[in-house]
Amino acid sequence: MDRGTEDFAAFYERHRDPCFRAVLASVADRHLAEELTAEAFARAWGHWRKVAKHPAPAAWVVRTALNTHVSWWRRRRREVAWDAAGEDRSALADGDATAVDLGIRNALRKLPARQREVVVLRVFLDLDTRGTAAALGIAPGTVQAHLHRALKALRAELEDTTEREDITR
Template identity: 40%
Template sequence: MGFGRDAAARAAADDGVSSLYAVHWAPMVRLAWLFVHDDLLAEEIAQEAFVSLHRKWHEVTGASGAAYLRQCVVNGARSALRHHKVEQRYLDSIRPGPRRLAVASAEDEAVAAVASADMFERLQGLPTRQREVLVLRYYLDLSEAQIADALGIAPGSVKAHAHRGLAALRTEMEARP
């Protein structure tokens, strides 16, 4: 008897995740890319989010599936960035001499030109939480409630981080047009 319920639950998870995948795959990859700036890593982060959703399908209701995916992608991107920083520190500690500058790929340069490299640079200078809030708000056009849910913070905190982040960007742009 239990086997039939398990099979039905797996089938429901398969159907639900497949439906969400069709609609949310590209936006989740784009969201991850906005944080990590790496196509393959962004796809991997999005894929892990969908796998996690499938595993937790019985706990996640259909309406909150997209919110769960966003939260997984943001957390996955944070984790990847932390991992990258640790790797960089290690490589810097064992590599003698001046640092080598990374050469951007043609794809990166095309995306940077289209998406305003200057704004990305200025966003990178913001504290992590302010950057996350502004990316979710202005690149994914999420509401304050959706951002709060994705980041696991209060809606009032979303407003405060957005205000501080925009004020910092405004000051930076006035100082360096």
């Protein structure tokens, strides 16, 4: 194995799960997230010399997966009606370390796409403001504004969910 292959293999092992969780949180469909993540890592392997020099290669992978999802959705939006209620709940099996809490996933799905992307990159991949801005191609101030609004909306949504659960008990 040459040095580039070893570097990519180590990168893949280290970032496979965090990237998958970030994509899963964004698209809310386990099978689609697996497919998108695999496609993004395949593209990263194909462009490894360039990706290895990227300031945040894991963010590059997640961004590529999300861009692939958008491209896929645009091609198929006239062919297939999206059913938000038909979410794959198998991703939430007990003991599944890659599953994201259902309440958080539902709250994330209610966010606008850009806010959801900022949360995924900042929280799931632990990027700083500059890294997130670079990955999304926006200004650092815009990242901070989106993150502030997203966290405020998530807090409100999760509090509402908790209150509704308390009332039903």
